[in-house]
Amino acid sequence: MNTVGHNVRKVDGVKLVTGRPAFTDDIHIPGMLIGKILPSPHAHARIRHIDTTKAKALPGVHAVLTYKDVPRVPHTTAGQAWPEPSPYDTYLLDSKVRFVGDRVAAVAAESRAIAEKALRLIEVEYDVLPAVLDIEKAMAPGAPVIHDEPDSTKIYDARRNIAGYILREIGSVEEGFREADLILEREFRTGRQQHCPLEPHVTIAWLDADGRLVIRSSTQVPYHARRQCAMILQIPVSRIHVIKPRIGGGFGGKQEMLLEDICGALTLAARRPVKIEYTREEEFYMARSRHPQILRMKMGAMRDGTIVASQLTVLATTGAYGSHSTTVQGNTGSKVLPLYRAPHMRFECHVVYTNAPVAGAFRGYGCPQGFFAQETLVDEIARELRIDPVEFHRKNVIRLGDIDRLSAQLGEGREGLPRHIRSCGLPECIDRGAAAIEWHRSPDLCGSSHLKRGRGMACTMQGSGIAGIDWASAFLKMNEDGSFFLQVGASDVGAGADTVLAQIAAETLGVSLDKIVITSGDTDVTPFDVGAYASSTTIISGGAVKKAAEKVRAQVLAVAAKMLDTTPDKLAVGDNQVFTICECAKSVSMSDLALHAMYKEKLQIMDGASHFNTDSPPPFCATFAEVEVDTQTGHIRVLHLVTAVDPGTAINPMQAEGQVEGAVAQGLGYALTEELVLDDAGRPLNPNFRDYKIFTAKDMPKLTTILVETDEPLGPYGAKSVSEVPINGPAPAIANAIFDAIGVRFRKLPIRPEDVLREVGRTPSSARDPLVALFPLSSSQSL
């Protein structure tokens, strides 16, 4: 391999390190207005009266929109393939608001100051309604009904605030638990994490010379955004052009049609270009977050450590709207439980509405919650059985040749497809990770009685694209200098997709990387792609690129065969030329060939291809953490975090490592510091970087990243995926390491110093198992 598998520089790197204008907001359009959204101050209210007269009269204001001015089209903001499995419960603007931050009105004005003043001039009278913020009270009889409107669809049970419900079972857990020697059942809780992309959501819209609506947006899903905007604004898809420039991080938060619709509506109303850019504060509560969950997990194991049954029961909240509600939670079961070969599995989940900020897609997509529960419980079972957690994992994890039958039952909001394990580097991930953290070394003595050290581990997996649903296409054409234009609908949001896709094209065409010029994510220019999510880009979009490149290579070889007076089967590409594979050693350079094709043969060498998979090969990961807990202050310091990942082939190992390290940093925050906190009225208390702590360079532990490469038959050049799976491991590995250090189990994220202090203050017996009293175990617990 000349390009694939090499640490090439990022193809868009130079413009990024030199600060050239590449992002959504890095353009100036004459006459551009600033759009602002009036957020609801109430968690739940009906708009009794709204008067925009004063706002409209303010000089410099060009449009003010309320629910009275826009079409009422039920939809979901989730950027998913049509037909979206998420409920259609959202409206461009509505007469009812359902969380603090919900849209009340929108304005477009000549400056931000005027727009902000106009918002203050909008007179709104609310009928404030009782709100429900507690996830456990949302389904209770008498709870306020959040979606009482008649026109929303696909809600599981609107009267009980249930957005979605899932129940799947393979085998019989009842039978499995009867067989088990040990059964443990525990409850876990996870927090509301926010994506915090350094670039907040921003959209600029304008009408082009033909009157078409151009939407330049920080999105992971340009094609879905186009389709959704067409439906919401009631204009044809052909009249919308969505452009995805460089994106300043997405992590799932931009797998959402969030500002494109309202920015488009303001543009159509004002007939002027409009920009809407969230402030950091708005990004925290008016964008999306990770679904908070309460998970009850029960596992049964035999004395020898064989897991026989696992049961996960989840209560999750999607906030005020059901974006990604059933699909995220479906993953909590379908990608988590099958990590182990238990014959009996059961997953049940209610996803409820609350009057809280809206949850959505977030790197890991339901798996971080599920693996926190499963891997913490597995650690507890292993220790109860006096089996080394490393051994326990080795014994139970899914293997090459296995078929995950839960995935067949539980797909993207509907039945799925069985998952065949055709590549699996997990045993090696466990071995190499354990070696890197020195698992069998006895713990360091810190020389101080209040500093306790411990180590913990977790195993996790994910998917690579959504089986049978995610698809992508690519188009290639040759230029007369022997270079190629590669056009892909795939959306590089910073993770390096453009580079990886260009590497696949270069490798297949036998040219150097500089001969590939890539354009991505422009609905007028590039062919379709579902977008950047579900760890799909490398395997699905990469598969499309490889297919397109193979078709173009065949055309190249046909021309070369004529030029070299031979047949295509005697030719190969490489080194920017086509050469014979016989002794005659003839060759033609790609540039000579291209000139010949264009001006002698009158032929544009070009072709495209579409690609999808009917399976979603899981990447695997073993995470190991070493922590130091200060029992006087409660401070938890992660000393070393080892992540060993099987991504299939790493198309660009350096970039793959970067994906691991970035995911781990977010996973550390999820474990220890990050949670958007709401007060009793549903108002965010910490929507800023001072009070919502993400890890900085000086907070990070030592990171060790190990790539355990395998060869996946379904992936281009053997690749699977890498960007999501490493985020799942830090929280359970750290929780297990904390237990190893101080003997206390933490089952709620994030684990804060005050939690540690509270627990170490208790008596040793209650400290070891604070939840036993709350959730009595089944009688078969004893060995």
Add this chain to the structure above:
Amino acid sequence: MKNMELRLKLNGEPRHWTIAPGDLLLDVLRREGCYGVKRGCEKGECGACTVLVNGKAIDSCLMFAAQAEGCEVTTIEGLADGDTLHPLQEAFLDHGAVQCGFCTGGMILNAKALLDRNPHPTEQEVREVMAGNYCRCTGYKKPVEAVLAAAAPRKAAHR
């Protein structure tokens, strides 16, 4: 409020702008085409808007443009010498330290200010300084490696 005149040196070139007294340096620089200066939080927390003012790394969202009167301001656009990238820019590319690139400009300028006053920092010193640049993509490992790598050859190259 009346507009005012601002004279400064931007990336080595004298500039003369008319500004409002309350204009932030961040907004004026972006208005004048320095889009490499990024708006991440407007509260001096994330460091995406970092520029050098008389060689010191500052958050341009926390400084009035008027305060830059007579100063030398360097933005990320001014770091390369024509097509020749600064060693820090080269190192960031070679070490895979760039992902989305939104925080990169601020990070590189902050690192430059550090290396100008301390040409051979320890890893801990780099991490302390770069704690002022939030990054959500990289986990900081490769950016820190890039800064340390850029620091090493600078001695030989006298840059």
